Amino acid sequence: MSTIADLLRPDLRGRSPYGAPQLDVPVALNTNENSYAVPPAVVAAVTKAVSRVVPRLNRYPDREFVELRTDLADYLQRSGGVAVRPEQVWAGNGSNEVLLHVLQAFGGPGRTAIGFTPAYSMHPIISATVGTRWVDGMRGVEGHGVFDLGVAGVVAQVREHRPDLVLLCSPNNPTGTALPLEIVEAAHDAAPDAVVVVDEAYAEFARPGTPSALTLLEGRDRLVVTRTMSKAFALAGARLGYLAASPDFIDALRLVRMPYHLSAVTQAVASAALTHAPELLGTVEAIKVQRDRIVAELTGLGLDPVPSDANFVLFGGLDDARATWQSLLEHGILVRDVGIAHHLRVTAGTPEETDAFLSAMRELAPTHRQEQPL
Template sequence: MTEQLEKLNRLPLRDDLRGLTPYGAPQLDVPILLNVNENTHGLPQEVQDAITASVQRAVSGLNRYPDREFTELRTRLAGYLGHGLGIENIWAGNGSNEVLQQILQAFGGPGRTAMSFPPTYSMYPLLASGTGTRYVTGDRAADFTLSAESAAEQVRAAAPNIVFLCTPNNPTGTALGLDVVEAVYEAGTASDAIVIVDEAYAEFSHAGTPSALELLPGRERLIVSRTMSKAFALAGARLGYLAAAPEVTDALRLVRLPYHLSAVTQATANAALAHADALLANVEDIKVQRDRIVAELTELGLQPAASDANFVFFGGVEDPKRIWQGLLEAGVLIRDVGIPGHLRVTAGTEAETTAFLTRLRELLGA
């Protein structure tokens, strides 16, 4: 046991937090970072200029608290999402993780259960533990897919209070059909389950891939969460949001901290939304590289999953640690997600993608 761990264990920490490790990925100083699904294209100059101007205007009022209801931001987000949504349907926080945490604070807690279907986003159990919510897991098929029938059966058996459905799923990149969401929602009726559809990577989906936003009308227990970290290249700004019935956003007001979205955050997000077209043009470039990775990995004899995200999850790797290390030595950092025989890589710029594929071919050849 390390000295620091011994010091931690001497504190009166909650029993359910003892032995846990915080969420995180390696933060290494290498030229090509393809490990945490960031938007590798960055902000176009026109968007940088717009954000700078917007923040500068906000600075003059930093002696005052920000708009507690972030009215302009919610209006812009509703307009961006469409689907007949209004300001009353929108909520936002400091990254989608805070939004998910607020949902658990409102609808989870001691004596309640949250459920998801691993492999999926590794923050779900950490968010559950942080809010005193029991966490249970369902099963996926051997190819990591999840059918409507299987998901519904497992939800009926577990009777959770909250269900997480990640689509496109992290780390596999695969999208769920709306039939899965509908089946889980109906199966959760008996336990009055809140169903969260985490669409953090939705903008990267192939044309024609439906969004659970279509299912919101008439389903007061359904929540669709999104983020501006990925498609909008604002990972450093920390802005996540959701769409749901107005009564859900009212529930989150009961647990949010006062003035939780700073004036600077609101100004940044508003400026980015005003230039959504320029940012989404970069999304199309990323999708090209994503599809290129899938095609070339297949040619190399590997097994990439069909991806609707800005990353590719691939199997058929005999020695993932060797491949990961060999790429790192060439200045390319990808993600070992801890699944035997698999790795995950973010779709980078054309040059970054070429560097990854070139080095990977060398390692496989060796």
């Protein structure tokens, strides 16, 4: 008789599921959540919106979520000055589901996706779930910083592997670095038969002057830009991600989505939140202050933080990253071990959370720093 392991798809055997630790600690800075609670005015608006739809939960929700797509398009136009129409917008239960729709429609057996490691760890996992071959593209191949991407390196790797999908992150997770638009354009032009996805989950935290790939959508039907309301909007628990692309691209996603995949409650919560975008985004600047403070103070401790355009900081210079992770946990602080030797990633939280993290690092740094060669 076959076991479950025997029945599992061969390409999934031996794999580990995604899992960031969910521990009860005083200071949780490991999953890039927004540390600030939803403002009372937004709570009231969301509660009122949900109360309106609850009596009608006996009926299926709007399958096309037209009101929400209109609200998302309006937000993108207001915040980025880019003309995005509702028919160019798609949404799902978190940006991971949106990315899954893209991989379901344009990936699959016999097709290849490429990303540039280190990058968002869910990209290869989502690719695997739909049987898409994953290629770990390399960073730092042009002799620049180990985490840097350059036009020549991206173009060379895209041409070599001839992928069906190219996945880019800007700002990148876990490094926090944003991409110049020249790289997006170069990847798009070097892969004329591929979908190019730019994951902009942390776009609202970017430093002034950082461009969005939304400005490149016009005339590029194979380009997709994904966003989320989990981070800057402080709505990780609501699970609402979205993308902008051409109307033809959106039509293709309808072929793979489950019927009525966005509940009436999710649609109501997201639309109500979007009407209060200024209040929800009011913490972004405060978080950026803490992010830049972390970079400056870790540098002063002799560590090697990466300047970030996101709401987190990747920092290196640790002798044993896992040992530092454990020591921070013993101080009641949970950060993220992203599997990069000598590095950890910390979310920029409230001033009090940053105080706790930096206080612990001031204590730990003298004995946890990586020895520098003479």
